[in-house]
Amino acid sequence: MTVMVTGASGVLGHAVVSALLARDEVRATVRRPAAAEPLRALGAKVAVLDPRRADELAEVLPRCHTLVHLIGGVHQPDAEALFWANHGSVEVALEAAQQIGTKRFVLVSVPGADPEATHPFLRAKGMAETAVAEVGIEHAILRSTHAYGLGGLWFTATVQGATATPPFVCGPGSQALAPVFAGDVAAVVAAIDDHPGPLSGTWGIEGPDVVSADELVGVLRADDAAPTHADGQPAAAALTTLLETPIDAVTASFFGMPSRSDQPDAAGAFGVRRTGLLDGLRATLAAAGADAAG
Numbered sequence: 001m002t003v004m005v006t007g008a009s010g011v012l013g014h015a016v017v018s019a020l021l022a023r024d025e026v027r028a029t030v031r032r033p034a035a036a037e038p039l040r041a042l043g044a045k046v047a048v049l050d051p052r053r054a055d056e057l058a059e060v061l062p063r064c065h066t067l068v069h070l071i072g073g074v075h076q077p078d079a080e081a082l083f084w085a086n087h088g089s090v091e092v093a094l095e096a097a098q099q100i101g102t103k104r105f106v107l108v109s110v111p112g113a114d115p116e117a118t119h120p121f122l123r124a125k126g127m128a129e130t131a132v133a134e135v136g137i138e139h140a141i142l143r144s145t146h147a148y149g150l151g152g153l154w155f156t157a158t159v160q161g162a163t164a165t166p167p168f169v170c171g172p173g174s175q176a177l178a179p180v181f182a183g184d185v186a187a188v189v190a191a192i193d194d195h196p197g198p199l200s201g202t203w204g205i206e207g208p209d210v211v212s213a214d215e216l217v218g219v220l221r222a223d224d225a226a227p228t229h230a231d232g233q234p235a236a237a238a239l240t241t242l243l244e245t246p247i248d249a250v251t252a253s254f255f256g257m258p259s260r261s262d263q264p265d266a267a268g269a270f271g272v273r274r275t276g277l278l279d280g281l282r283a284t285l286a287a288a289g290a291d292a293a294g
Contacts, residue, residue: 001024001025001065001066001193002024002025002026002027002063002064002065003020003024003025003026003027003064003065003066003067003068003193004026004027004028004029004060004061004064004066004067004068004102005017005020005026005027005028005029005044005068005070006028006029006051006057006067006068006069006070006071006089006093007029007030007051007069007070007071007072007089008028008029008030008035008039008044008046008070009030009031009032009035009039010070010073010151010152011147011148011149011150011151011152011155011182012070012108012144012147012149012152012182012185012186013028013039013070014038014039014042015149015182015183015185015186016068016070016185016186016189016190017039017042017044018042018186019183019186019187019189019190020068020186020189020190020193021042021043021044022190023190023194024193025045026043026044026045027044027045027046027047027060027064028044028045028046028047029046029047029048029049029051029057029060030046030047030048031048031049031050031051032048033048035048036048047060051071051089051092052084052088052089052092053092054092054093054095054096054099055096057092057093057096058096058099058100061096061097061100061102062100064100064102065102065103065104065193066102066103066104066105066106066192066193067093067096067097067102067104067105067106068106068108068189068193069089069090069093069105069106069107069108070108071085071089071090071093072085072086072089072090072108072124072125072128073085073086073153074121074153074250074251074254074255075153075247075248075251079120079250082120082121082124082250083120083124085124086121086124086125086128087124087125087127087128087131090107090128090131090132091128091131093105094131094132094135097135097137098135098137102137103137103138104137104138104139104140104192104193104199105132105135105137105138105139105140106139106140106141106142106189106192106193107128107129107132107139107140107141107142108142108144108185108189109125109128109129109141109142109143109144110122110125110143110144110145111143111144111145111204111206111259111260111261111262111263112257112262113125113126113128113129113143114126115127115130119250119253119254119257120250121250121254122254129141129202133200133202138198138199138200139199139200139201140192140199140200140201140202140203141201141202141203142185142188142189142192142202142203142204142205142266143202143203143204143205143261143262143263144180144185144204144205144206145177145178145179145180145204145205145206145207145259145260145261146177146179146180146259147179147180147181147182147185148179148180148181148182148280148281148284149181149182149183149284149287150284150287150288152182153251154255155179155284156243157170157239157242157243157247157255158216158217158220158255159220160239160242160243161217161227161238161239161242162216162217162220162221162227163220163221164242166225166226166227166228167217167221167225167226167227167228168227168228168229168230168238168242169213169214169217169227169228169229170213170229170230170231170235170238170239170252170253170255170256171213171229171231171235171255171256171257172213172229172231172256173212173213173214173227173229174212174213174214175212175213175256175257175258175259176210176211176212176258176259176260177210177211177212177213177216177258177259177260178206178207178208178209178210178211178259178260178261179206179207179209179216179259179277179280180205180206180207180274181207181274181275181279181280181283181284183275183280183283184205184207184267184272184274184275184280185205187272188203188205188266188267188270188272191270191271191272192266192270195270201264202263202264203263203264203265203266203269203270204261204262204263204264204265204266205261205265205266205267205274206259206260206261207274207275207276207277207280208274208275208276208277209276209277209278210260211277213256214227219277219278219281220281230252231252231253231256232249232252232253233249233252235249235252235253235255235256236248236249236251236252238252239251239252239255
């Protein structure tokens, strides 16, 4: 079967494309030409297109059994861009999928997504989930906790915060986290694509190890240094300094929330063995070393 992955340029996109390529032909879309080459090197057929154009996506969708939608994320230039990336982009992809007759639609979302949520990111994700559920084609919504791997804004912010002096954590530090290895999310997506029967539902995926945000800092540092904490705009200012790129209060406040699964376990449902936190961190460190050596 042929699979389309939209918004495939990030850490999760690369993991999903790699997992799907083990069994399928994979097409992918990105916005920037520079983002296409690493995916082509993996073996994917990549189109550089405008994600706001359903007709452009429809041109590269024929014969795709599944569309995996990864466009979105909390870090956007402004409120309008946040809403479009996490809700509007889904409507565009659904329009193209309906036009071509794509059989299955997979949306990667987040715990707490709700059309009535007060947090704008969770609200946009909730509206996107509703759109997918109501469109009338096979679908799987996968709510993932914070995914980590080589790159990714949440993991980069967490590592930079952990290695600062003193270490820094968004939120109170007591919030429960179950970070999930990006490769495990990708394995679940691949298993969803392979599932032989009709699919319509929402599942969750989280890592097997639950830690507080402060405890995660201790794991990353391998010491007991006490972190400092902030939320909202003060946290955004701290992250902006640490990452040397503008971070807004919406992003910082999301990073300060708990991140635990709130749906039936996708790993169990689709037969995926999850990676322990320490093993996942070691794999990420090894990948970083290989990347630096290359």
